[in-house]
Amino acid sequence: MVEVTSWGRLTRHQHRVIPVTDRNQPGLSAAPGSSIAHGMGRSYGDVCLNGGGAIWQMRGLDRLISFDQGSGRLRCEAGVLLQDIQRLMIPRGWMLPVTPGTQIVTVGGAIANDVHGKNHHVVGSFGDCVTRLCLHRTSGEVIECGPELEQDWFAATVGGIGLTGVITEVELQLRATRGPWLSTETIPYDSLDEFFALADDSESGWEHTVSWIDCLAKQGRGIFMRGNHVGEQDMPLPRARSRSVPVTPPVSVINRLTLPPMNWSYYQLQKRRRGTGTAHYESFFYPLDNLHDWNRLYGPRGFYQYQCVLPRESGESGIAAMLSAISRSGEGSFLAVLKTFGNREALGMLSFPRPGVTLALDFPNHGHQTLKLFEALDSIVAEAGGRLYPAKDARMPRHLFEAGYPGLDNFISFRDPGISSEMSRRLMGS
Amino acid sequence: MNTYQRIVIVGATSAIAEHCARLWVTRSPDELVLVGRHQEKTEAVAADLRTRAPGVSISVRMADFQSPGNIQQLVDELTTRRAVDLVLIAHGSLPDQGMCQADLSLANEALDINAISPVLFAEAFSGAMERVGQGCIAIIGSVAGDRGRKSNYIYGAAKGLVERYAQGLDHRLGATKVRVALIKPGPTDTPMTAHLKNSGPALASVEEVAQCIVKGVDKRKPVIYAPGKWNIIMLVIKLLPRFVFNKVNI
Ligand SMILES: Cc1cc2nc3c(=O)[nH]c(=O)nc-3n(C[C@H](O)[C@H](O)[C@H](O)COP(=O)(O)OP(=O)(O)OC[C@H]3O[C@@H](n4cnc5c(N)ncnc54)[C@H](O)[C@@H]3O)c2cc1C
Numbered sequence: 001m002v003e004v005t006s007w008g009r010l011t012r013h014q015h016r017v018i019p020v021t022d023r024n025q026p027g028l029s030a031a032p033g034s035s036i037a038h039g040m041g042r043s044y045g046d047v048c049l050n051g052g053g054a055i056w057q058m059r060g061l062d063r064l065i066s067f068d069q070g071s072g073r074l075r076c077e078a079g080v081l082l083q084d085i086q087r088l089m090i091p092r093g094w095m096l097p098v099t100p101g102t103q104i105v106t107v108g109g110a111i112a113n114d115v116h117g118k119n120h121h122v123v124g125s126f127g128d129c130v131t132r133l134c135l136h137r138t139s140g141e142v143i144e145c146g147p148e149l150e151q152d153w154f155a156a157t158v159g160g161i162g163l164t165g166v167i168t169e170v171e172l173q174l175r176a177t178r179g180p181w182l183s184t185e186t187i188p189y190d191s192l193d194e195f196f197a198l199a200d201d202s203e204s205g206w207e208h209t210v211s212w213i214d215c216l217a218k219q220g221r222g223i224f225m226r227g228n229h230v231g232e233q234d235m236p237l238p239r240a241r242s243r244s245v246p247v248t249p250p251v252s253v254i255n256r257l258t259l260p261p262m263n264w265s266y267y268q269l270q271k272r273r274r275g276t277g278t279a280h281y282e283s284f285f286y287p288l289d290n291l292h293d294w295n296r297l298y299g300p301r302g303f304y305q306y307q308c309v310l311p312r313e314s315g316e317s318g319i320a321a322m323l324s325a326i327s328r329s330g331e332g333s334f335l336a337v338l339k340t341f342g343n344r345e346a347l348g349m350l351s352f353p354r355p356g357v358t359l360a361l362d363f364p365n366h367g368h369q370t371l372k373l374f375e376a377l378d379s380i381v382a383e384a385g386g387r388l389y390p391a392k393d394a395r396m397p398r399h400l401f402e403a404g405y406p407g408l409d410n411f412i413s414f415r416d417p418g419i420s421s422e423m424s425r426r427l428m429g430s
Numbered sequence: 431m432n433t434y435q436r437i438v439i440v441g442a443t444s445a446i447a448e449h450c451a452r453l454w455v456t457r458s459p460d461e462l463v464l465v466g467r468h469q470e471k472t473e474a475v476a477a478d479l480r481t482r483a484p485g486v487s488i489s490v491r492m493a494d495f496q497s498p499g500n501i502q503q504l505v506d507e508l509t510t511r512r513a514v515d516l517v518l519i520a521h522g523s524l525p526d527q528g529m530c531q532a533d534l535s536l537a538n539e540a541l542d543i544n545a546i547s548p549v550l551f552a553e554a555f556s557g558a559m560e561r562v563g564q565g566c567i568a569i570i571g572s573v574a575g576d577r578g579r580k581s582n583y584i585y586g587a588a589k590g591l592v593e594r595y596a597q598g599l600d601h602r603l604g605a606t607k608v609r610v611a612l613i614k615p616g617p618t619d620t621p622m623t624a625h626l627k628n629s630g631p632a633l634a635s636v637e638e639v640a641q642c643i644v645k646g647v648d649k650r651k652p653v654i655y656a657p658g659k660w661n662i663i664m665l666v667i668k669l670l671p672r673f674v675f676n677k678v679n680i
């Protein structure tokens with residue numbers, strides 16, 4: 001048994017680690033008791049954990065199978081990193097249509113959480129670029145599914161948080177790209193109204209939109225960023241530079257004392273960068289990937305992420321209410337992201353993205369106090385008819401999950417009885 | 431950085447070898463030959479590499495790793511048409527020491543696949559490379575070959591034999607341009623060590639080990655510890671006096 005943590009480092013339970021290395025014979029039945037697939041553990045909470053039980057380590061399934069340069073169809077194993085695909089394919093004129101804020105995640109993990117990027121309003125979520133997948137069940141059954149094949153299984157597995165089986169092999173439709181560059185624009189905003197106006201304005205002309213929000217400022221000031229892919233630029237490629245946080249500091253570096261100056265200076269710095277520019281996709285999409293182990297900065301107690309999506313109608317007031325609840329609580333967040341989703345439903349039964357506005361916040365773990373704040377935020381989310389994101393969650397109450405995911409009843413029948421995670425026991429009872 | 435135009439990998443399904451190959455194909459060699467014992471498994475490695483590097487000609491050959499005649503014939507075929515610039519000999523298996531003690535046929539098998547077989551491959555390539563006066567023979571040994579210890583000395587003895595062999599071969603080829611590299615990985619996260627995941631030592635990532643190997647071969651190092659820190663660790667272990675060493679439970 002070894003200690004396994006997820007990105008939030010909130011728990012360090014013992015797990016039995018079972019490496020999966022053969023896509024045709026993943027050997028799933030070899031696990032007595034329950035197990036759950038584990039990719040890169042980039043989820044923040046317990047969706048990829050199974051304390052006291054086993055995990056299937058999927059990272060070993062890291063082979064590409066084939067690529068058609070003409071059509072952009074890529075077949076690969078489920079443990080391949082999005083980073084490998086991007087770095088290999090962008091020089092050949094193709095890229096993943098959807099990537100989250102880090103590319104150090106596996107294809108299987110990206111499907112199981114149906115992850116979204118900054119361009120949801122144009123391309124949807126990760127499941128939308130999957131044309132086929134191969135699912136192994138603990139019974140030994142193998143199910144091939146896709147948007148036109150065994151659609152029910154596909155809809156259950158995309159966003160199915162690993163509970164329908166183990167994805168071993170995938171076919172993805174990449175999109176053509178003219179290169180690694182984006183033309184960008186950075187616009188400071190001083191209120192939520194301004195944010196929503198910017199987001200709406202950008203929908204038609206900009207593929208990527210996102211914003212950082214200063215959750216300590218009452219009105220919701222922040223920095224809006226948008227970008228479009230552009231062709232060749234007369235610029236040198238950035239040199240690969242990476243650093244890592246070598247040790248875990250005894251207390252969170254992000255705390256009540258440091259947060260106000262951090263937020264203030266980040267805002268001022270970005271404000272000075274207002275205007276247009278050109279950015280490499282890696283620094284635009286995955287700004288933190290070059291700082292390895294940055295999650296250690298939150299100290300030995302780890303940190304929570306709270307991410308919700310609210311329907312647009314109730315969202316504008318809902319977000320305002322959440323921000324004021326946060327500032328009342330005295331807790332605060334540095335990595336705070338506010339973004340609108342496009343007007344499309346995701347294909348997965350339990351997919352997170354839906355039309356509306358999503359707010360994601362990091363909070364150092366201050367125990368009871370932090371959880372108290374989350375309860376206040378939960379009631380705002382429930383009232384607004386929103387939902388929380390399982391990929392980021394370690395504590396949502398079961399009733400909020402059930403209310404936020406009406407597809408749950410339908411989903412249950414697709415579960416693999418040999419699979420269970422800390423999250424599934426917490427939110428589904430088994 | 432060196433571009434080897436023609437590369438052969440023996441034991442190409444080894445995770446360490448596969449990750450070395452991924453690095454080598456990015457340098458656009460002309461040709462890569464993968465030698466394995468299971469067609470389907472070796473083809474899966476080839477498909478991955480072809481997808482990564484469509485411009486490289488990648489082919490698969492089957493071999494009987496324990497037949498001297500078959501090894502000689504295969505190497506002759508691979509070397510007659512054109513010279514091989516680099517061969518990586520990677521296959522091996524980590525047997526259970528206790529079972530080797532209990533069953534001599536297992537010990538025999540382990541000595542065969544970890545010592546005799548890689549040596550025969552290297553020997554076959556050395557002749558061809560010496561004739562054309564160039565090439566590099568890289569053989570994967572192990573830190574386990576540096577000092578015998580109770581938990582895996584059959585395996586360690588086999589790897590130690592490979593080391594003595596590599597030393598002699600290097601001596602023989604010293605005056606030529608043919609180079610010999612002995613690679614000694616520390617414990618690495620591959621299928622070979624899957625059973626150690628839940629108890630054993632911390633395992634290095636296979637990506638890191640492969641990078642270290644590729645760099646070491648570029649630098650023409652005769653002995654490559656991967657990761658490099660094992661050089662120092664093994665130096666200390668080799669220097670421990672017997673009365674101390676024999677009390678250590680490793
Ligand atoms: C810095 C950072 C930024 C992020 N930004 C975003 C973002 O912008 N948008 C977003 O959507 N997410 C974001 N995330 C979350 C992250 O993208 C997801 O948690 C992702 O699913 C992690 O993938 P993983 O490979 O680490 O999988 P894990 O976290 O290990 O597992 C995630 C889920 O996938 C399942 N799973 C993994 N492999 C398989 C398989 N082969 N078969 C079946 N199930 C499997 C697991 O059981 C689990 O349910 C971010 C995370 C970080 C750390």
Ligand SMILES: NC(=O)c1ccc[n+]([C@@H]2O[C@H](COP(=O)([O-])OP(=O)(O)OC[C@H]3O[C@@H](n4cnc5c(N)ncnc54)[C@H](OP(=O)(O)O)[C@@H]3O)[C@@H](O)[C@H]2O)c1
Nearest residue numbers: 441443444445446495520521522523572615617618620622
């Ligand atoms: N992993 C470590 O911790 C570690 C440490 C030090 C040294 N090494 C050495 O590194 C080398 C590569 O190992 P790895 O870690 O990459 O392990 P691996 O992925 O398990 O690869 C082992 C390789 O050896 C082949 N092989 C095993 N038995 C064979 C036999 N009887 N006949 C023919 N081929 C056989 C396998 O072929 P199939 O795929 O067909 O089974 C496979 O190609 C080995 O020489 C090993 O001793 C490994």
